Amino acid sequence: MTGSAYVRVNQLGYAAGASKRAYLMASDAETAATFAVKSSGGSTVFSAPVGSDLGSWSKRYPHVYAVDFPSVTAAGTYSISVNGPIAASSPSFRIGSGADVYSKALANALAFYQVQRDGPDYVPSALRTASAHLHDRNAMTYLTPHTDSDGVFSGDLSPLGRRVDASGGWWDAGDYLKFVQTTGYTVAVLLAGVRDFPTQMGAGSAGSNFASEAKFGADWLLRMWDDSTRTLYYQVGIGSGNDKIEGDHDIWRLPQTDDAYGGTDPAFRYIRNRPVFRAGPPGARISPNLAGRNAAALAICFQVFKESAPAFADRCLLAAEHIFDLADASSGRLLTVIPFDFYPEQEWRDDLELGATELYLALASGGLPAGLPHTDASFYLRRAAHWARAYVKGPNDAVDTLNLYDVSGLAHYELHRAIGQAGNPSGLEVTPTALVADLKKQLDRAVAQASADPFGFGFPWNTWDTTSHGAGLSVMASEYDELTGTGTYAAYADRWLANILGANAWGSSLIVGDGTTFPHCTQHQVANIVGSPDGSPPVLAGAVVEGPNAETATGRLPGMRTCPPNRVDVFARFDSKALFRDNVQSYSTVEPAIDLTASSPLAFARQSAGLR
Numbered sequence: 001m002t003g004s005a006y007v008r009v010n011q012l013g014y015a016a017g018a019s020k021r022a023y024l025m026a027s028d029a030e031t032a033a034t035f036a037v038k039s040s041g042g043s044t045v046f047s048a049p050v051g052s053d054l055g056s057w058s059k060r061y062p063h064v065y066a067v068d069f070p071s072v073t074a075a076g077t078y079s080i081s082v083n084g085p086i087a088a089s090s091p092s093f094r095i096g097s098g099a100d101v102y103s104k105a106l107a108n109a110l111a112f113y114q115v116q117r118d119g120p121d122y123v124p125s126a127l128r129t130a131s132a133h134l135h136d137r138n139a140m141t142y143l144t145p146h147t148d149s150d151g152v153f154s155g156d157l158s159p160l161g162r163r164v165d166a167s168g169g170w171w172d173a174g175d176y177l178k179f180v181q182t183t184g185y186t187v188a189v190l191l192a193g194v195r196d197f198p199t200q201m202g203a204g205s206a207g208s209n210f211a212s213e214a215k216f217g218a219d220w221l222l223r224m225w226d227d228s229t230r231t232l233y234y235q236v237g238i239g240s241g242n243d244k245i246e247g248d249h250d251i252w253r254l255p256q257t258d259d260a261y262g263g264t265d266p267a268f269r270y271i272r273n274r275p276v277f278r279a280g281p282p283g284a285r286i287s288p289n290l291a292g293r294n295a296a297a298l299a300i301c302f303q304v305f306k307e308s309a310p311a312f313a314d315r316c317l318l319a320a321e322h323i324f325d326l327a328d329a330s331s332g333r334l335l336t337v338i339p340f341d342f343y344p345e346q347e348w349r350d351d352l353e354l355g356a357t358e359l360y361l362a363l364a365s366g367g368l369p370a371g372l373p374h375t376d377a378s379f380y381l382r383r384a385a386h387w388a389r390a391y392v393k394g395p396n397d398a399v400d401t402l403n404l405y406d407v408s409g410l411a412h413y414e415l416h417r418a419i420g421q422a423g424n425p426s427g428l429e430v431t432p433t434a435l436v437a438d439l440k441k442q443l444d445r446a447v448a449q450a451s452a453d454p455f456g457f458g459f460p461w462n463t464w465d466t467t468s469h470g471a472g473l474s475v476m477a478s479e480y481d482e483l484t485g486t487g488t489y490a491a492y493a494d495r496w497l498a499n500i501l502g503a504n505a506w507g508s509s510l511i512v513g514d515g516t517t518f519p520h521c522t523q524h525q526v527a528n529i530v531g532s533p534d535g536s537p538p539v540l541a542g543a544v545v546e547g548p549n550a551e552t553a554t555g556r557l558p559g560m561r562t563c564p565p566n567r568v569d570v571f572a573r574f575d576s577k578a579l580f581r582d583n584v585q586s587y588s589t590v591e592p593a594i595d596l597t598a599s600s601p602l603a604f605a606r607q608s609a610g611l612r
Contacts, residue, residue, distance in 0.1 A: 003027040005088035007035075007067065007080050008455070008507050010498035011515025013094030013101040015607055016075065019491040020095075022067040023455055023503055024050055025574075026086055029063055033084025037069050040077040040092070050082065055454040057505050058576035064454035075100065091502070091516040098612075099200075102604040105514045106200060106208035108542030109601040112512075113190075113213045115526065115540060116170040116594055118178060118255070121216070126538035127530050132255030133176065135273050136167040136236060142275045144338055151240035151247070151339040157275055166236045166276045169220030173593035174524035175248050176255050178236040180224050180290060181336045181343050182595040185404050187217040187297035188354065189598040192410065193605050195304050200605035210601065211304065218301040218316060221294060227319050229282040230326060234290060235337050237274045245270060252557035254529055279335060285328035287335035292351025292387075293407065295324035299358035306367055314369035317362055321373050324355050345405050349391040354411035356384035360418050378422070384415050385428035388435060398441040401458075402472030403465055404595040409472060412439050413479040432483075439480045443489055446473050450492065457499045458492065461578035464588075466547030467510040470500035471599040478606040490612045497603055500547065505574045508582070511600060512592070513541030521563035521584045523591040528584050533563045543592035544600050552581040553588040560584060 005026035014020045024030060030050055037046040051066030067080060072095060080090040094101055114123040120131045141160040145153035169178045170186070191214045193201040201210045224233045241247035246267050253261070262268030279286060301316035329352065336343040363377035374380065391397060391408055402409030412435040419425070419432050446458030453461070459469040474497040477489035495503070500510045502517065509515030512522060520535045522528070527540040563584040564570075571580045581589050606612065 003086045005030065005082065005086040006507055007082060007088045007090035008503045008505070009080065009090045009093050011091055011093055011502035011509050011517065012105055013096065014494070015098040015101055015610075015612070016073040016095055017610070018494045018607075018612055020069045020072065021456075021495055021498070021503070022069075022080055022090060023054075024065040024067050024082055024088060025057060025061050025505060026063045026065070026088070027061055028086060030065060030082070030084040030086060033065070033082055035067050035080055035082045037072050037078050037080055045074070045078070046072050050084065054456070057454050058574075060573060061505070098608040098610055102608045103207060105511070105542070106205070106601055106604045106608070108511070108513045109597060109604070110208050110210055110213060110542065112540060112542030112592070112597055113170060113594065117168075117216065118171055118176070119168040121168060127526050127540065130256035133167065133258055133274065135259050137165050138163050139166045139236065139274060139276045141233060141278050144277050147339045149339060149341045151238070151249075151342065152242050154242060156245070157270070160278060164226070164233060164276055165223055166233065168216065168223060169236070170217060170594050171255070174522065174527075174587070174591045175239070176237060176258065176525075177239060177248050178220070179337045179343070180221065180232070180234040180294065181345075182404060182593065183217055183221060184290065184293040184297045185407065186594045186598045187214055187221060188293055188300060188358075188407075189410065189602055190214040190217070191297065191300040191304050192414075193602045195300060197605040197609055200608045201601060208601070215301070215305065215309070215312070218297060219312075221297060222315060222319060225294070225319050225323065226282075227315075227322060230322060231282045232279040232286055232290065232323070233276050234279045234335065235277045238270055239339070239342065241270070250557075252525055252529075252559040254526060277338065284326070286323060286326045288327045288329050288348040289334050289336070289345055289351045291323050291327035292348065292353070292355035295320040295355030296351070296358040298323070299355065299362040302362045303358070303365055306365065317369060318371060320355070320359060320362070324359060325373055327352060327355075343404070347391075347394075347396040347400070347406055349387050349394055350406055350408035350411050353384050353387040353391060353415060354407050356380045356387060357411060357415045357418050360384060361414070361421075364421065378425070381418060381422055381425070382428065384418065385430045388412065388415055389429040392430065392434065392438050398438065398445055401442050401446060401469055402476050402599060403468045409439065409442065409476040409479070412436075413483065416483055436480065436483055439476060439483075443473075443477060443480060443492070446496075447492065455499060455504055456495050457504070458496050461504075461548045462550040464546065464549060465596060466549065467500045467544050468596040468599060470496050470547075471544070471603040474603040475599055475606060478603075478611050482611055493606075493612045497607065504548075505576070506548070506571045506580045507574070508571065508580070510545055510547045512543040512545070513539050519545050519582045519590045521582050521590060523584050523587040528561050528563060529559070533561065533565055540592060542597065544597040545590045545592050546588060546596065548578040548580040549588045550578065551588050552579050552583070552586045554585045556585060
C-alpha cells in the first residue's frame with residue numbers, strides 16, 4: 001500500500017513509573033498492525049497490536065492510533081517500529097527515572113533565562129558575548145501614550161522628568177522589551193519551583209539551580225518599584241514607533257548595539273535611550289493583576305532568600321505588602337503593557353488570590369522585617385480566601401488553565417496548602433474542598449477537550465500559547481493528585497507534557513533543544529543572528545515557543561537571516577485547522593518568551609520528583 005505513517009513519541013522519554021503512550025498517525029487504515037518496542041541494540045522488549053483508532057487528524061492523515069507500552073520500565077534507550085499496511089518507526093527515546101529523563105531539560109530551561117538577561121550582568125555563552133542596554137541604568141520615565149492596537153502612537157512621548165535605574169531583568173521574548181506583566185509571573189513560578197523542589201530547581205541541583213536566576217528577575221521587579229514614593233513602573237522600551245520614531249520591533253539587531261544605534265539620528269533615540277513607563281502617579285492604585293502577581297513574586301522572594309540574603313528578602317517583603325495594599329479591585333480595563341493587545345489579560349482575582357496566599361506564607365514563616373503594614377499572617381489568609389471565592393464565582397472561572405493569563409491553577413494549590421498549614425481555621429470564604437473542586441473543574445474541561453483530539457491534548461491546537469498551556473496543564477494535574485492523594489490525572493499529566501515534547505501531529509518538540517526534532521528558526525534576534533539554523537549548537541536551548549496556531553505570520557526586517565535556509569516548510573503536510581511553521585518570520589508559532597517557558601521547568605521538576 002502506498003501512503004505514509006509516523007510514530008510520534010515524547011522525545012525526551014518516559015519516567016519508568018509513568019503511563020507510556022505514543023501515537024501512530026497514518027494516511028490509510030492500519031488494519032491488524034502491530035508494534036514493537038526495541039532496545040538500542042535492536043532487541044524487541046515488548047510487542048502488541050496497535051491500539052484503537054482515536055480519530056482523524058486531517059484529510060491527509062485520517063487515522064491516529066494509540067500505541068501503549070506501560071510494562072516497559074527498564075532504564076535504557078528505545079524506539080518503536082510498526083509492522084502493518086504502512087510501516088513506520090519512531091525517534092529514539094529514554095526510559096528511566098524522572099530525573100534521568102528530565103534533568104537535561106531543566107538545565108536547558110535555566111540556560112534560556114540566562115540568554116534572556118539584559119544589562120551588565122549577562123552570562124557569557126556562545127549566544128551572548130556582551131552586555132546590553134547599559135543606558136537603562138539612568139533611564140527617563142514617561143507617561144503612557146495612547147496607541148492603536150499595533151502599538152503605534154502619534155506625536156512624541158511625554159517625559160516625567162525623573163530618571164530611574166531600570167537595568168537588568170529579562171527580555172520578554174524574541175525582542176528586547178522588558179515587562180513587569182510577564183516578569184512578575186515568571187519570577188513567581190520559578191521561585192515556587194526553587195522553594196518546593198530544591199533538589200530539582202534549587203541548591204540541591206548541580207545543573208539546574210534557578211535560585212540565582214530567579215533572584216535576578218526579582219531584583220529587576222524591585223528596580224521597577226519605588227518603595228519610597230509608592231510608584232510602579234511597568235515597561236521598558238516601545239514595541240512600535242511611528243513615522244518619525246523607530247521602536248524595538250522596527251529593527252533586527254544584536255542587543256549590544258542599541259546604546260549607540262543610529263549614532264545621533266533622532267529617529268532611533270528611543271532605541272539608544274529606552275523609555276520607562278509609569279503605571280500611575282506616586283501612591284496611585286495599581287491594576288490588580290500587576291499588584292497581585294508582583295506581590296506574589298516578592299513574597300516568595302522573602303520565603304526563598306530570608307536565610308541566604310536577608311536584607312534582599314526584607315526589601316522583597318516590604319515591597320510586596322506595599323504593592324498589595326495598593327491593588328485596585330474596582331475592575332475595569334486592566335493594565336498589562338502598551339499596547340494592551342500584546343497581552344490582553346482579562347482576569348485578576350486569581351492574581352490577588354496568589355499574592356495574598358504568598359504573603360500569608362511569608363508572614364507565617366517568621367523572622368519578619370520591621371515596618372511591615374501587616375504582621376498578622378491570618379490577615380492575608382482571609383484576603384486569599386476572599387479572592388479565591390471571587391474567582392470561583394466570577395465570570396472567568398475554569399475558562400482557562402495555568403498560564404500567564406490565569407494563575408488560579410497555582411493559586412488554588414498554594415492556598416489549599418496554606419489553609420492546612422494554618423490548621424484549617426473556620427470562617428474563611430473558601431474551603432480546601434472547594435479549591436480542589438475548582439481545580440478539578442478546570443482539569444475536566446481539559447479532559448473533555450482531550451477526548452475530542454486524536455492526540456489527547458487538553459488545549460485546542462489552533463490557539464495562542466499552545467505549548468505553555470500543555471506544561472501548565474501537566475502541573476495542574478500533578479497538583480490535584482498531590483492534594484487528593486490520588487492518581488486521577490496522572491496519565492494526563494504525562495500525556496499533556498508528552499504532547500509538547502513531540503507526541504503531536506508534527507512530530508516536533510515545541511521546546512528548543514529538548515528532543516531530536518525541535519524548532520530551528522525561532523523568531524528571536526540573538527538566536528537568528530548568532531545561533532545555528534539547523535539545530536546544531538548553539539541553539540536557544542530551553543526556549544518554549546508559541547506552538548501550533550490558527551495562523552502563521554510573515555514579515556522580514558533588514559538583517560534577519562533566512563531560516564530555514566532552503567525556505568522549505570517541512571511541517572506543512574501535517575497541518576490541519578492548526579498550523580505549525582518553523583520559520584523565523586512566524587512569531588505566531590516559533591517566538592519564545594519568558595512567560596511561555598516558566599511552567600515547563602515546574603512541570604519537569606514535578607516529573608523528576610515523581611509527582612505525576
